[in-house]
Amino acid sequence: xxxxxxxxxxxxxxxxxxxxxxxxxxxxxxxxxxxxxxxxxxxxxxxxxxxxxxxxxxxxxxxxxxxxxxxxxxxxxxxxxxxxxxxxxxxxxxxxxxxxxxxxxxxxxxx
Amino acid sequence: xxxxxxxxxxxxxxxxxxxxxxxxxxxxxxxxxxxxxxxxxxxxxxxxxxxxxxxxxxxxxxxxxxxxxxxxxxxxxxxxxxxxxxxxxxxxxxxxxxxxxxxxxxxxxxxxx
Numbered sequence: 494x495x496x497x498x499x500x501x502x503x504x505x506x507x508x509x510x511x512x513x514x515x516x517x518x519x520x521x522x523x524x525x526x527x528x529x530x531x532x533x534x535x536x537x538x539x540x541x542x543x544x545x546x547x548x549x550x551x552x553x554x555x556x557x558x559x560x561x562x563x564x565x566x567x568x569x570x571x572x573x574x575x576x577x578x579x580x581x582x583x584x585x586x587x588x589x590x591x592x593x594x595x596x597x598x599x600x601x602x603x604x
Numbered sequence: 605x606x607x608x609x610x611x612x613x614x615x616x617x618x619x620x621x622x623x624x625x626x627x628x629x630x631x632x633x634x635x636x637x638x639x640x641x642x643x644x645x646x647x648x649x650x651x652x653x654x655x656x657x658x659x660x661x662x663x664x665x666x667x668x669x670x671x672x673x674x675x676x677x678x679x680x681x682x683x684x685x686x687x688x689x690x691x692x693x694x695x696x697x698x699x700x701x702x703x704x705x706x707x708x709x710x711x712x713x714x715x716x717x
Contacts, residue, residue: 593663596648
């Protein structure tokens, strides 16, 4: 199975300041069709996960543009340009290039 | 609006069975692969099963292979998950997921004597 490793696992931030989460995969996430199926999910306290970013850098509908994704191959990053209070929660990277799809351990973002 | 509503969770003894269901609406159900993902208490996320659009292809995580069966009824926009030989480590919230872009609220399965 592809192992997804996130860092840091805990991310204390100050409101209005930027934040960055790293995700590394144990093998390339470039699919045979040429796409890279790396997604970022947000799970707010007490809620279901919600996808923020798909295929490395595409924002889902309704996701604020302060969220951005980047990376390629095995190294990926989620950035929040200016953290807001509603961003508190756990962030997961997940890969859907190889079965079984796998998740990172999660990064807890707290103010 | 996409809606996924899970049901069927509950408390079951080790070795018992449960059948989870997911009612889907707001999208063309038969055009999307569907998944079950679980989250043990205080833990991260784990994909456990996938089913293709027509139900002809399924796959399972090793942790549930041979014990759980995923199925779908495209005429009723329903996803099902038959869980047998349940173990304490199967205790989790089970989410019905469309691709990775839509998640239900989850249904809780507790395996305990």
